[in-house]
Structures are given as structure tokens and as C-alpha cells.
Amino acid sequence: MPIIYLDHAATTPVLPAAAQAALAAMTQDFGNPSSLHSLGTAAAKAVTAQREDIASALGCRGEEVYFTSCGTEGDNWAVALAVHLGRHKGKHIITTAIEHSAVLEPCRALEREGYAVTYLRPDAQGRVSLAELEAALRPDTVLVSMMLVNNETGSIQPVAETAHLLRQKKSPALLHSDAVQGFLKIPFTPKDLGVDLLTISGHKVGAPKGIGALYIRAGLQVQPLLRGGGQERGLRSGTEATAQIAAFAWAAKEGAEKLAEHQTYVQALKDYALETLPQTVPGLVVVAPGDAPHICAVSLPGYPSQVVVRYLSDKGICLSSGSACHKGKASHVYAAMKLSKAVRDGMLRLSFAPSNTREEIDALALALTQASRELVSMGR
Numbered sequence: 001m002p003i004i005y006l007d008h009a010a011t012t013p014v015l016p017a018a019a020q021a022a023l024a025a026m027t028q029d030f031g032n033p034s035s036l037h038s039l040g041t042a043a044a045k046a047v048t049a050q051r052e053d054i055a056s057a058l059g060c061r062g063e064e065v066y067f068t069s070c071g072t073e074g075d076n077w078a079v080a081l082a083v084h085l086g087r088h089k090g091k092h093i094i095t096t097a098i099e100h101s102a103v104l105e106p107c108r109a110l111e112r113e114g115y116a117v118t119y120l121r122p123d124a125q126g127r128v129s130l131a132e133l134e135a136a137l138r139p140d141t142v143l144v145s146m147m148l149v150n151n152e153t154g155s156i157q158p159v160a161e162t163a164h165l166l167r168q169k170k171s172p173a174l175l176h177s178d179a180v181q182g183f184l185k186i187p188f189t190p191k192d193l194g195v196d197l198l199t200i201s202g203h204k205v206g207a208p209k210g211i212g213a214l215y216i217r218a219g220l221q222v223q224p225l226l227r228g229g230g231q232e233r234g235l236r237s238g239t240e241a242t243a244q245i246a247a248f249a250w251a252a253k254e255g256a257e258k259l260a261e262h263q264t265y266v267q268a269l270k271d272y273a274l275e276t277l278p279q280t281v282p283g284l285v286v287v288a289p290g291d292a293p294h295i296c297a298v299s300l301p302g303y304p305s306q307v308v309v310r311y312l313s314d315k316g317i318c319l320s321s322g323s324a325c326h327k328g329k330a331s332h333v334y335a336a337m338k339l340s341k342a343v344r345d346g347m348l349r350l351s352f353a354p355s356n357t358r359e360e361i362d363a364l365a366l367a368l369t370q371a372s373r374e375l376v377s378m379g380r
Contacts, residue, residue: 001315003316004360004363005356006319006350006351006356006364007318007319007349008204008351009181009204009294009320009351011204012206012353013206013355014206014208014247014251015206015247015254017250017251018208018254021247021249021250022244022246025242025243025245025246029043029046029246030043030242032239033242034229034231034239043242046242046246047245048062050245051065051067051245053250053253054248056256057183057253058190058215058252059189059190059191060190060191064216064217065214066213066214066232066236067236068199068212069210070203070209070211071102071178071200071212072102073212073214074199074201074212075145075176075199076102077214077225077236078145078197078199078214079103079107079176080106081220081223082145082174082176082196083110084223085142085174086142086143086173090138090139090140090141090172091116092117092138092140093116093117093118093144094137094141094173095119096119096120096128097119097122097333098122098152098153098155098337099178100151102178103176107145120133121336122333122336122337123337124337124338125155125337126150126333126337127157127291128158130161130165133158134165134169137166141172141173142172142173142174143175144162144173145175146158146162146175146176147179147180148177148178148179148182148188149185150181151180151181152288152333153288153295154288154289154290154291154294154296154297155288155290156186156291159175159193159195160194162175162194163175163194163195164194167194175197176196176197176198176199177195179200180200180201180204180212183200184252184255184256185263185266187260195217197215198215199212199214199215202244202248202251205255206251206254207244207247207248207251208243210244211244211245211247222235223235224237226238258354261354262353265354266294266356267293269352269357269361270289270290270295270296270352272358272361273364274286276361276362280366281365281369282372283300283302284299284368284372286298287337287339287347288337293352294351294353295350295352296350297334297350298347298350299343299344299346299347301340301342301343302342302345303346303371303375305321305345308321308371309321309348311375312367312368315367317363319349319350321349331344350364
């Protein structure tokens with residue numbers, strides 16, 4: 001049975017060129033970049049070039065890119081870094097109620113240490129209000145963390161507008177953005193956004209799992225995350241993951257070259273899905289059409305999403321009810337949007353890529369229609 005994969009916000013298949021680059025780094029160019037012999041120096045040069053490729057795709061300088069193991073590590077590092085730099089200025093943080101748990105959990109831990117955290121709530125479309133952020137801003141605010149693209153609704157948050165507001169108010173707060181779902185999906189640069197810190201992840205853009213990066217604006221006096229051998233300019237020690245870095249660079253380079261083409265195609269595909277599904281599937285409602293081209297959220301009220309996801313999986317269609325990190329638990333994003341229980345319980349997230357087709361959308365519509373009939377006959 002061929003698989004229809006509509007869960008690209010959870011992870012993406014590794015691009016063939018990226019897989020080949022990783023294989024070569026593991027089997028041919030396998031030197032430790034800290035070694036002084038020829039294999040080591042070759043590996044070091046490769047990592048430098050690959051860092052520049054990723055920086056070019058991101059729109060920043062190579063020395064502002066620090067490799068991490070994943071987006072979660074990058075988010076945790078950014079939060080810890082910002083509060084450390086602001087430790088003499090205040091103990092107030094502003095974030096949103098719809099952030100990834102990699103931001104929310106560090107903020108909750110800081111609350112237990114005496115920090116005050118303001119969680120901005122979204123509207124029914126999953127967007128937070130700049131006016132509410134302005135009202136929440138305090139003289140002792142040291143960090144604002146706001147994701148660029150929400151991973152469950154596709155809503156784009158006002159990150160650049162927030163940066164402008166912070167400058168206008170002469171706030172000492174650093175601005176961090178989790179851009180894991182925005183990188184190579186919508187055009188932006190850290191400078192355009194006005195951020196101090198920004199997180200990206202490899203496995204969302206065609207690289208393997210286990211590699212990500214944190215953008216740290218040049219000029220910030222940063223404390224090391226990991227101490228040891230001095231890798232990553234002394235800020236994150238540990239032997240570089242050369243295979244993952246090589247793959248990430250290939251994926252980033254290809255993604256940047258094809259960004260406009262992919263954005264246009266995926267947006268048209270999502271538009272087709274948002275037009276077709278409500279017309280075809282009885283009772284289906286569009287909850288969040290998504291500002292970003294690749295993510296939207298729909299619901300089959302009255303049909304538990306976990307049951308529907310399993311039903312579709314049995315038919316070879318893979319999608320999610322929300323973030324993969326929830327592992328079946330209720331979504332804090334949908335709860336924050338104050339959706340009715342019936343709508344919230346029936347939520348389905350669709351996330352597309354250039355490899356998807358209209359025929360796959362048609363197959364999804366047919367399978368959801370069958371699900372609505374068969375699950376009703378089974379008593380739901």
C-alpha cells in the first residue's frame with residue numbers, strides 16, 4: 001500500500017542529496033574536526049563551509065550560527081541565555097500560550113525559581129495580539145520568546161512587529177523566535193525579523209534528526225551551554241556531528257534555492273485542500289487556514305481525532321491531530337484558542353510538502369468521508 005504522507009510539520013523525509021552527504025561524512029571524510037592531521041583539517045574545513053551554507057540559507061553570517069542537536073536544545077539554550085544576560089535587569093518573561101513545549105517548559109521551570117512569566121493567549125485563528133504584548137511589557141522584562149510559525153495552526157506571529165515595539169519602548173528585553181516551522185517555508189532573515197536569538201531544526205527541512213542550529217546575534221556576550229573541548233567557538237563543546245551537519249547544509253542549500261517555487265506550489269495545494277475538504281467531507285470545518293503555506297488545521301467535531309488518525313493510518317494516510325510532541329495528550333495550542341470541546345477533540349493537522357499532490361488530497365477527502373460514515377455506524 002503506497003503511503004500518503006501529510007505530516008511534514010512532524011518530520012520530513014531526508015533528501016537524497018542530504019543522505020549522500022551524510023554517508024560520505026561517515027564513511028569517507030570521517031575525521032574529527034579537532035584533529036591536526038589531514039583527515040581532521042579536511043573535516044574542519046568542511047564544517048566551516050557547511051556552516052556558511054546554512055547561514056546563507058538563513059540570511060546571516062556564519063559566525064552567528066551555532067550547531068545544536070535539535071530545535072528543543074536551541075529553544076532551551078536561547079531561554080537560558082537570555083535570562084542569564086538579563087539577570088541584573090529583571091525577572092519577567094513574555095511568551096505565548098501556543099509556543100512549543102521546548103519554550104514553555106523552561107519558562108515554567110523559571111517560574112518555580114521566582115521569575116514572572118506572562119503567557120499571551122491567541123485569538124480563534126491562533127494569532128497573538130501585539131497590543132496585548134505591549135500591555136504586558138514591563139521595565140523588568142528580560143526576554144520575549146515568540147515563535148514565527150505555529151506548528152499546529154500555521155499561524156504567523158508578529159515577530160518583526162514585536163522587535164520594532166521593543167526598540168520603540170527602549171526595552172532591555174532580548175527577543176527570541178522559534179523559527180523551526182518557518183525556516184525554508186516562508187522568506188525571512190534574522191535581521192528582517194529583528195531578533196537576537198532564533199532556533200531552526202534540520203529534520204523539518206529534509207535533513208536527518210539530531211541536528212539544528214541557534215542563531216545568536218553578533219555582539220551578545222554569551223555564556224557556554226556546554227563546557228569541554230571548546231567546539232562551537234567555546235560555547236557548545238562536544239565533537240561536531242559532521243554527518244548531520246553535512247546533510248543539514250545540503251538540505252538548507254537546496255531549500256533556499258527552491259523556496260519561492262516550493263512556497264507557491266505548497267500554498268496552492270493547501271488552498272485546494274481547504275476548498276475540497278469542507279465541500280466533500282460531511283461536518284468537517286476549517287479551524288485555522290494557516291498563514292504559512294504548509295500547515296492548516298481542520299476538525300471533524302464529534303469524532304475523536306486519535307480514532308480518525310488511526311483509521312486513516314490503516315488506509316495508508318499519515319497525518320496528526322497536532323504536534324507529535326503531545327504523544328496523544330490534549331493540545332495546549334487548541335486549548336488556548338478556546339475552541340469548543342467537540343471541535344478541539346476532532347482536530348486534525350495537515351502539513352504539506354512539494355512531494356504532495358492534488359490526487360492525495362482527493363484520497364484524503366474520500367477516506368475522511370468514509371470515516372465519518374463508518375465511525376458513526378460503529379458508534380464512534
